[in-house]
Amino acid sequence: MSKIISIANRKGGVSKTSTGLFLATALARNKDYKIMYLDCDSQASAYQYRQFEKQNIYGSDTTPPYPIRRTNPTYIFDEIQDYKERYDFIFIDIPRLTHGEGDSRIASILTLCNIVLVPIKSGELDNLSTLGFIKMLQEIAAYKAEKNHEYQYAAFLSMTGRRKTDDADARAFIESLNVPLFENELKDVRALSRPYTYESLLDKTKEERKRFEPFFNEFTKTFNL
DSSP states (O other): OOEEEEEOOSSSSSSHHHHHHHHHHHHHHHHOOOEEEEEOSTTOHHHHHHHHHIIIIIOTTSOOSSOEEEOOGGGHHHHHHHHTTTOSEEEEEOOOOOTTTTHHHHHHHHHTOSEEEEEEESSHHHHHHHHHHHHHHHHHHHHHHHHTOOOEEEEEEEEOOSSTTHHHHHHHHHHHTTOOBOSSOOOOGGGTOSOOSSSOGGGSOHHHHHHHHHHHHHHHHHTTO
16 A cells, blocks of 8 residues: 655745655655656646656657656545555645645645655745644644554755855754754755656766765655655
8 A cells, every 4th residue: 555745835935846756756766666646736847847858858658757647636535545556655746825725625635644744945934934834734643643543744954045044043943843854955956957757866967866865865764665
């Protein structure tokens, strides 16, 4: 049965889709896992990346390492039921909803997950806007614990702050909330390369592997993958 993973935050622009694609591709290419990626975001960035690469880089004759399916979040439960016996991991790219709108929909999707990884952007205002999302995760985790269901979550720094102290402040803020925080960062992922959905960063340039591999190793170790 699949484990369900989401790289999630209520905020947009924190590299959740890029990170999700990097991880999904590495798990498929370097660990030989069977992956399904469900793109529930209205912008459908993951799905669009795949279509772009298929049409402009790799061609329709090249088999991708895993499918990316554009999915209406209303039907996510049925989608999971259809795929859970066929894949090792199902990634869910959650809808991009801000200002507290649609929190119940986000919570419903996150409750279906086994693993949630939260990208954190350094900076005081960004931390404060993440606070409600973290509390939502903690409430779901408490509910899951009562049911004796598997549920793990952790955070990591995904974008550098403007001031030298922003990263340290972000770490202190997250740790004050008793949220597990990755030692390794995956900051400014757009500087790595475009989010490849065919090729793993572990198989790209030496610099890309150097930046991604410690984070990937911590991800697989933390969540026992």
